[in-house]
Amino acid sequence: MDDSNPSPVRRLHLYETILLFAVPVLFVVYPFAVNDYYIDIGFYFGIYALLGLSLNIVLGEVGLFDLGHAGFYAIGAYTTAILNTKLGVPVIILIPVSALAAALFAYIVCSPIIHLRGDYLCVVTIGMGEIVRLALINNFLGLTGGPNGVYNIDFPSFGGSFVIDSSIEYYFLIWIIVGVSIVGLIRLQHSRIGRAWNCIREDEVAAGTTGIDVRYYKLLAFVLGAALAGVAGNIYASKLMAVSPESFTFWESCMMFCIILIGGMGSIPGVLIGAAFISLFPEIFRPFAMYRMLVFGVVMILMMMFRPGGAWPRRRGGADLPSLFSRMRKSHDG
Amino acid sequence: MRVAVEQIINGLTIGSFYALIALGYSMVYGILKLINFVHGDFFTLGSYLGYTILIFAAAFITAHFGLWGGIVCAMLVAALCLALTGLVVERIAYRPIYPAGRLPAVVSALGASIVLQNAIMVIWGPRYQAYPAPMIPNLHLLFFGINITLLQVVILVFSFVLMGILYYIIQKTLFGASVRAMALDRDTASLMGIDFNRVILFIFTLGPALGAVTGVMVGMYYRQISFTMGWNYGLKAFTATILGGIGNIPGAMFGGLLLGVLEMLGAAYISAAWKDVFVFIILILVLIFRPTGIFGETTAEKV
Incomplete structure (x- = not known):
């Protein structure tokens, strides 16, 4: 992290430094050590990580309750599916196009509702997500194919020479995108925008009085979050080669919500942990067969009981050990 | 015109289901500021319990108490069981998490919902279950050419009675006043000597019980x-x-009633497939122009 940054940057703990190097190495080595089935699980982990990162902007950074995020994901996936199958646009070009489509949709839909507070905003996003899903089921404009969806989507290819079509290539595609997003989002967290977002989350009125354009920054969060979800939709659509409305239900939105809260609001390592929990847990507990979702629910309750702040909560700058002690002393004195 | 009136009556029937379930949401939300995701599953569980009672005790109960006796019995047992379930869920999934704020409680609520839903699936199986037809009154009535069923009339009357009773308790009795006070400001209400636990006991027994009765209906x-x-x-x-x-x-x-009526009118006059879209668009429009709901107070949120 650069020294020119005015916000105090926390020193990394030893275990954090080790994790910072060990985790990427693990991600690179993993697909060479296991078979395709486990590589695919790793791929879906990546999709959920990207979705988690995208919702984290809205929910984690700005604290806006968004329970309709699957709607943006769907817009991305269907943009890819329709433009690819009807017009033959290459999937790789559709990555930015899907992001733009989802972002534009978010801008148009969220502009009139962005002033709503807390749970009223929450229910409007639920409604938005459901409207998108129902429009897809009802074969909107004759393009979305109804309940069956759209199929025969191409593989992404670079100039026709290098085609991404195997599990391992998809695994690297999604994780490279996740990696790039993480770097970008960490930069964003430490920028003016990130501080404005966090300020709005902590106290919206105070943020407004200090001259932060609350409406602008909230919309920006929705637009950026939707764009990332659109990218996730693109990759998901080309991996499955088909999209259908049942992948974009209210349930998906709830799972994304859980990723953030299980990991820790606004914490990027937290998002990865949350995404791992949501995507890997049902696989690990497959032997429990029909009881596995029961176990899943119980574990969700237990996690909130024992770590209500999430598995890896975001620590603010300056929260290293010495400053923590000084803060404790202050609170004792006061 | 005839179609419109019939659709409004159908809408009111469905709307009364929504309204009875919404009461449970609203009470919990008022006190704990928590979206109680489990509530929908309380309703499902009530419906399944009612189903089981009607299936297994059908002959016995009907022989002794008649057709309506069987139905009332199913509703009562389901309501009692759900009142207990509500308390247990509150104790296990919510109470330990209150101090951590409201967001962790949302995840915990989702977790509890998953548990309950899958428990129902494990117990009763993943397939659709059909309520026993002979246990349900099947009589069509004609009022001035308007076709409604006896069951609809009973559901409407019963729902309105239940809503009336709850309205009376909440708005007119001293205990109801304490519930409202708790919803307004929990700390101040506690300082005035209102027992938080009693209010919780009330909302987590009555809400699920209402949900269970709705489930049977x-x-x-x-x-x-x-x-x-x-x-x-x-x-x-x-x-x-x-x-x-x-x-x-x-x-x-x-x-709830408005939602039901809108849904049915949307289905009749716009398109059955798009009726839910119609409902959600109305919701969004209402919230754009009245950001705190139709009956919500217009004061700004606390700073």
């Missing part, structure tokens, strides 16, 4: 129940709660 009305139906009804009922103004009891009742 939905089972009789549609004849078919599935273990995932709680999500759909829960979503609609929660929407109704917001439409009326969160935490506002009369608002939740009105919101």
Whole structure:
């Protein structure tokens, strides 16, 4: 992290430094050590990580309750599916196009509702997500194919020479995108925008009085979050080669919500942990067969009981050990 | 005109389901500021319990108490069981998490919902279950050419009586005043000597019990129940709660009825496939122009 940054940057703990190097190495080595089935699980982990990162902007950074995020994901996936199958646009070009489509949709839909507070905003996003899903089921404009969806989507290819079509290539595609997003989002967290977002989350009125354009920054969060979800939709659509409305239900939105809260609001390592929990847990507990979702629910309750702040909560700058002690002393004195 | 009146009556029937479920959401939301995702599954569980009672005790109960005796018995047992379940869920999934704030409680609520839903699936199986037809009155009535069923009339009357009783308790009795005070400001209400635990006991027994009764009525009305139906009804009922103004009891009742009527009119005059879209668009429009719901107070949120 650069020294020119005015916000105090926390020193990394030893275990954090080790994790910072060990985790990427693990991600690179993993697909060479296991078979395709486990590589695919790793791929879906990546999709959920990207979705988690995208919702984290809205929910984690700005604290806006968004329970309709699957709607943006769907817009991305269907943009890819329709433009690819009807017009033959290459999937790789559709990555930015899907992001733009989802972002534009978010801008148009969220502009009139962005002033709503807390749970009223929450229910409007639920409604938005459901409207998108129902429009897809009802074969909107004759393009979305109804309940069956759209199929025969191409593989992404670079100039026709290098085609991404195997599990391992998809695994690297999604994780490279996740990696790039993480770097970008960490930069964003430490920028003016990130501080404005966090300020709005902590106290919206105070943020407004200090001259932060609350409406602008909230919309920006929705637009950026939707764009990332659109990218996730693109990759998901080309991996499955088909999209259908049942992948974009209210349930998906709830799972994304859980990723953030299980990991820790606004914490990027937290998002990865949350995404791992949501995507890997049902696989690990497959032997429990029909009881596995029961176990899943119980574990969700237990996690909130024992770590209500999430598995890896975001620590603010300056929260290293010495400053923590000084803060404790202050609170004792006061 | 005849179609319109029939659709409004159908809408009121469905709306009364939404309203009764919405009451449970609204009470919990008012006190704990928590979206109680489990509530939809309380409703499903009630519906399945009612189904089991009607299936297994049908002959016995009907022989002794008649057709309506069987139905009332199913509703009572389901309501009692759900009141207990509500308390247990509150104790296990919510109480340890209150101090951590409201967001962790949302995840915990989702977790509890998953547990309950899958427990229902494990116990009763993943397939649709059908309410026993001979146990359900099947009589069509004609009023001035308008065709309604006896069951609809009974459901409407019964729902309105239940809503009336709850309205009376919340708005007119001293205990209701304490519930409202707790919803307004928990700390101050506690300082005035209102027992938080008693209010919690009240909302987590009455809410699920109402949900269970609604579940049995939905089972009789549609004849078919599935273990995932709680999500759909829960979503609609929660929407109704917001439409009326969160935490506002009369608002939740009105919101539910309005939602049902809009849905049926949308289905009749616009398109059956797009009726839910129509409902959600109305919801969004209402919230754009009245950001705190139809009956919500217009004061700014606390700073």
